[in-house]
Amino acid sequence: MLLLELPNEILARIVTFHDTASPFDVGLLEKPKSALGPRETSDGIRLMSVPAGSNRQNALKNLSLTCRLIRAVALPVLFKHAVLHPLLLSDFLAFLKEHSLAHYVLSVVVHVSGHYNHIHPAWWARLLNEVPATRFSVIAPPEVFAELASIHSWSNDAWAFDMPVQVLRFDQSLEAARTKIDYDDLPNFLVGRPWECMVYNEGSSLSAYTTYEFFLRRTPSLLTALHFNSSAAGDALFANLLHFDFIAIFPFYNHVDEVLKCIRKMKRLRRLFVKLCPEPGSTAFDDEMEVAGGALDVHDPWNECETSWMLIAHTVLFLTVEGELQVLHMDDVKVEGLRRNLETALNDRLHERWRYLEQGSGIWHRSLGAGQWEVRE
Template sequence: MSLLDLPNELISRIISFLDSPSPFDELLLHKPISWRNIKRPWQVDDPDDTTDGSLYWHDPLKQLSLTSRLARSLTLPILFKYAVLHPARLTSFLVFLKEQDLIHHVSSVVADVPGIYNHLHPAWWARLLNEVPIARLSIFAPPEVLARLADTPSCTSDAWAFDMGSQILRFDQSADEIRAQIDYDNLPNFLVARPWTKMTFNEGSSLLAYTTYEFFLRRTPSLLTTLHVNNSTAGNAMFANLLSFEFIAIFPFYNHVDEILKCIRKMEKLQRLFIKLCPEPDSTVLRDEIEAAGGHLDVNDPWNECETSWMLIAHTVVFLTMQGALEELHMDDVKVEGVRSTLESSLSARLQQWWAYGGEGSGLWRRKSTSPMAPMFALY
């Protein structure tokens, strides 16, 4: 008896063991690059693929889907659970999903939006959210495109110093909201188009800006800076609804981190905060960007900015302890062995009255069940 002779239910169960988490999550903690430039073991080039540019994630599943009509029909729901979309091909993407009865199997979409993009009416994101009940939407785009998406003026006068070609903006929504319809004739700001509950923002590396004169005066081309500087009404409404926020960057300036923290203080319902300011331990980005800059970078500057940023983060956590709902802080930088001790000791010293540390190397602080009032100076 062959595999395909088994009942469909058993075959589906066997196929499910080939499933795996979204490969996008593997890349989320690294410096963003345009999705179309990423080559991974699970990406398979297919000259006969006319499915609008969506990628098959899993190589074993892709190979299995090519063996027979039955195998294809049983693997497609898993293959397209995580889809990649180029907005200009949205119509063909939606047609394909409907023809293959996959609409309700897509749980997340990664949209790769180019630097030059014509915003159509109705907006691509509104059509996508109305027609595909996804729980997660991720967007790869340059800073100026993200600003246009949020309908706010961009802060990109110093963008040349940072060379941030792509950033990642990711939103999650609850299962109760995924079927809510957006009115095309009264289109809301993207930031409040849905009551997003979780936001992740990876703004990329600031390392190249350290090679410029008086680098600390440069303004990072960041969506959060834009929302803060312009006091965006939509941005403030979105912040106020978030339950979880993740900020990922590579050696941002401490004054920029302070701008990010001012946004975080507006997150009144926030329960979980994840922050990462250092590259992954196995990353070569520091070496690569020093080489790209011709060696004109004092390696002490990024680390000094990072240490100052940690102190600012501790003050904001105390603020959210007194005036917010924050329950968990995750500092991912403890993975960097050389700074782990400094980070753990400096934050614990400032948070120990109200927060308990999860143990060496965990990077997790959890709010104690009872939090006494903090001295006012700790709020600033």
């Protein structure tokens, strides 16, 4: 029997073997790169597929080009995770409508390279209204996030950090994804949906360590801006979050303290994920040391990291009393040289109300009472 003679159900099953998780999410723990966004080409349709990455993704794209029948079967899988530029939104939505794909899109990554608040209705509101994806990610420079949130950017020291882009990711329920935003009464971007999960990857602060009195530099960060602007929308966002992930590479401890002040407002938070060091095997530290030409004391980033752990422990204890936090995940235990010090530091401060059930896991669970521990994530 020829391939095209197979029933559509079997063809669909074959296509699913090339299905993958979003390649964007796979690299989320790395230093953000502009390359994660769409390529600047004249072909708008290309800009709407998932970012190239694995052989399986490329195989799925190639499979969709074989014939019309296979393409029709493959498109819903191929566009589960879409990437686009705000200026191509109309083309993107027209393409989804033409092929009846909108309800297949599970996640959208938007690469915002500049300021687009002049677009009406707002590109993000239009996207959320017409594509009921449950995951919404934005790759943009720090000042663009501040503009989206309608707050002052607090980025006078941005030059010292060299953070061209950062990543903000939100998750919402399927029910929330189906609600409509009123264009005539546009809410703040941060509360455009009742977001339940938030991930913020700030990137690396290593270049700032090469500047004079680096500890006085203020990190270009949406969370810093929300903290100092006392944003009502930011507070409403924080109050609704159930999961929060903070990812950075060697942030200053005083900046981590600003981030933690935002986290203390997340009273409904059940899971907190923190990553302050590069991935094991990453060359980020060596790369930036080479660029700095040796003008960086290698002890400074590690000292800032260790001080940050103490601050994190205090915030976890605060949310133990004032909030609903159940799980703390410290991802830096993956770094072999840090594991013992990190586990010891957190255990010493959390042992009365939290339990570290598995060495090397980086996961602490809150006590539910005598001899009982919360183990859900």
